[in-house]
Amino acid sequence: MAYVEGLRCRECGHEYEVAPIYTCEWCFGPLEVVYDYDAIRSSVSREKIAAGPASLWRYSDLLPVVSDSAVDLGTGYTPLVRADRLAEALGLGEVWVKNDTRNPTNSFKDRVVSVALSKALEFGFKTVACASTGNLANSVAAHAARAGLKSYVFVPADLEAGKIVTTSLYGGNVVAVNGNYDDVNRLCAELAGTYPWAFVNVNVRPFYAEGSKTLAFETAEQLGWTTPDHVVVPIASGSLLTKIDKGFAELYKVGLLDEEPQVRVSGAQALGCSPVAEAWLTQSDTIKPVKPSTIAKSLAIGNPADGYYALDVVRRTGGGMAAVTDDEIVEGMRLLGRTEGIFAETAGGVTIATLAKLAREGVVRPDERVVAYITGHGLKTLDAVQEVVGPTATISPTLDAFHEAFTIEEH
Numbered sequence: 469m470a471y472v473e474g475l476r477c478r479e480c481g482h483e484y485e486v487a488p489i490y491t492c493e494w495c496f497g498p499l500e501v502v503y504d505y506d507a508i509r510s511s512v513s514r515e516k517i518a519a520g521p522a523s524l525w526r527y528s529d530l531l532p533v534v535s536d537s538a539v540d541l542g543t544g545y546t547p548l549v550r551a552d553r554l555a556e557a558l559g560l561g562e563v564w565v566k567n568d569t570r571n572p573t574n575s576f577k578d579r580v581v582s583v584a585l586s587k588a589l590e591f592g593f594k595t596v597a598c599a600s601t602g603n604l605a606n607s608v609a610a611h612a613a614r615a616g617l618k619s620y621v622f623v624p625a626d627l628e629a630g631k632i633v634t635t636s637l638y639g640g641n642v643v644a645v646n647g648n649y650d651d652v653n654r655l656c657a658e659l660a661g662t663y664p665w666a667f668v669n670v671n672v673r674p675f676y677a678e679g680s681k682t683l684a685f686e687t688a689e690q691l692g693w694t695t696p697d698h699v700v701v702p703i704a705s706g707s708l709l710t711k712i713d714k715g716f717a718e719l720y721k722v723g724l725l726d727e728e729p730q731v732r733v734s735g736a737q738a739l740g741c742s743p744v745a746e747a748w749l750t751q752s753d754t755i756k757p758v759k760p761s762t763i764a765k766s767l768a769i770g771n772p773a774d775g776y777y778a779l780d781v782v783r784r785t786g787g788g789m790a791a792v793t794d795d796e797i798v799e800g801m802r803l804l805g806r807t808e809g810i811f812a813e814t815a816g817g818v819t820i821a822t823l824a825k826l827a828r829e830g831v832v833r834p835d836e837r838v839v840a841y842i843t844g845h846g847l848k849t850l851d852a853v854q855e856v857v858g859p860t861a862t863i864s865p866t867l868d869a870f871h872e873a874f875t876i877e878e879h
């Protein structure tokens with residue numbers, strides 16, 4: 469059962485029937501899913517959710533999909549781990565890491581794709597497609613294989629091998645485009661007007677975006693149906709950040725939280741592609757498009773579709789933003805690895821480096837309960853660290869050689 473009433477324009481409020489559409493005919497604003505929250509309130513309960521599957525489908529009452537038609541690779545319900553060693557390194561108190569590297573294709577994109585492809589099946593599409601910075605393509609290809617759908621995924625040609633190879637293996641069409649993500653996205657908007665395909669982040673974007681709410685749902689459930697004081701979220705298009713905020717608000721609306729959540733939301737960007745952080749830092753209301761140049765390729769969107777809304781959430785909730793250098797990103801990846809045993813991709817390095825910066829600036833405080841969202845796995849971006857880490861020593865297979873290389877104190 470899906471409790472969806474329709475779609476509504478975020479700008480002018482004009483309402484539409486449920487359909488694979490994404491912009492308002494009146495003002496070109498983005499469309500968003502509208503729910504019957506009273507009906508959801510009388511259906512959901514903490515017990516019902518606890519008895520559901522160990523995946524994002526345990527929250528199907530709050531998703532715009534009839535769950536019987538779900539395309540399911542077992543996405544979601546990833547670990548939320550208390551990160552005391554990381555907290556100590558950053559001079560913070562209570563820090564948690566939401567480890568979304570543990571999804572079927574090793575990034576949080578499996579959440580949005582599960583919802584988008586389920587909806588595409590409901591709409592009767594036979595072919596799915598996307599414009600991607602890498603992880604989305606990876607996830608769409610895998611879920612399309614699972615659902616028996618044809619797929620065309622479009623990525624910038626200069627992506628990491630770890631993303632192209634893992635995507636191509638699933639047997640769909642992988643189109644490497646000589647251009648950056650914003651070029652790829654423009655091409656896909658044209659293709660969406662030409663072919664009867666479900667472009668997950670174009671014509672089914674309103675449904676796709678809802679999948680990100682499940683990160684907030686899981687966080688609250690895993691914290692015993694309470695919310696963090698502060699969350700740090702990486703920004704590419706800005707959709708994830710806005711939906712984490714929306715997810716916490718919805719839980720209260722449908723009666724799953726006792727107290728109205730007051731979650732400060734902070735945004736993380738790479739300095740080489742930081743249009744939203746730049747607007748924040750210069751206190752501007754306009755987001756100036758940039759040409760990306762950063763190792764955090766999964767976040768390299770120079771003209772972010774939801775950038776303005778992300779900025780708005782950070783301002784409204786009293787969060788902060790920072791942009792971090794490529795060196796800081798690599799150090800963030802290494803810090804998370806050596807303190808918590810979690811190998812994140814460059815986007816995770818952006819999140820940890822931003823958390824560190826905001827902690828130094830006093831924006832994230834030691835008295836706060838903090839959650840950092842780690843959204844992709846490090847094996848996909850080995851290129852970023854393979855020059856800076858390696859064996860501690862390379863030795864001959866003899867005791868002498870080992871003793872020469874290491875002085876061991878304990879016996």
Ligand SMILES: *Cc1c(COP(=O)(O)O)cnc(C)c1O
Pocket residue numbers: 575576577603604702703704705706707708709766767813815816843844
């Ligand atoms: C896509 C992506 C994001 C951010 O997504 P948006 O919703 O576009 O802001 C964050 N982390 C990783 C690893 C991603 O692939």
Ligand SMILES: [Zn+2]
Pocket residue numbers: 477478479480481482492493494495496497
């Ligand atoms: Zn409108």
